[in-house]
Amino acid sequence: xxxxxxxxxxxxxxxxxxxxxxxxxxxxxxxxxxxxxxxxxxxxxxxxxxxxxxxxxxxxxxxxxxxxxxxxxxxxxxxxxxxxxxxxxxxxxxxxxxxxx
Numbered sequence: 001x002x003x004x005x006x007x008x009x010x011x012x013x014x015x016x017x018x019x020x021x022x023x024x025x026x027x028x029x030x031x032x033x034x035x036x037x038x039x040x041x042x043x044x045x046x047x048x049x050x051x052x053x054x055x056x057x058x059x060x061x062x063x064x065x066x067x068x069x070x071x072x073x074x075x076x077x078x079x080x081x082x083x084x085x086x087x088x089x090x091x092x093x094x095x096x097x098x099x100x101x
Contacts, residue, residue, distance in 0.1 A: 038071065046064045048060040049063075
C-alpha cells in the first residue's frame with residue numbers, strides 16, 4: 001500500500017483546487033496557462049520515459065503515449081468538420097466539459 005506524505009497530499013489538494021478555480025473563473029489567459037502546463041508535463045513525460053529505468057520508465061512511457069494521444073484527439077484535425085473549432089465536442093470528455101460550463 002502506497003504511503004503519502006502531508007506535502008504530497010497538500011500539493012494534490014492545491015492542484016484540484018486550481019483546477020476547480022480554472023473551471024469557475026475561466027479566461028483566455030488561464031486557458032493558455034493550463035495548455036502550457038499540459039504541454040510542459042507531456043514533454044517532461046517524454047524525457048522521463050527516455051531517462052528512467054524499469055517500472056518508472058513504463059509509467060512515464062504510458063503517460064506520454066496516452067497524454068499525447070488524447071491531446072491530438074482533442075485538438076487535432078480528426079474531429080473537426082470543415083475546420084470547425086467545436087469539433088472536439090464529439091469526444092465524451094468534450095461533451096462533459098461543455099455541459100459543465
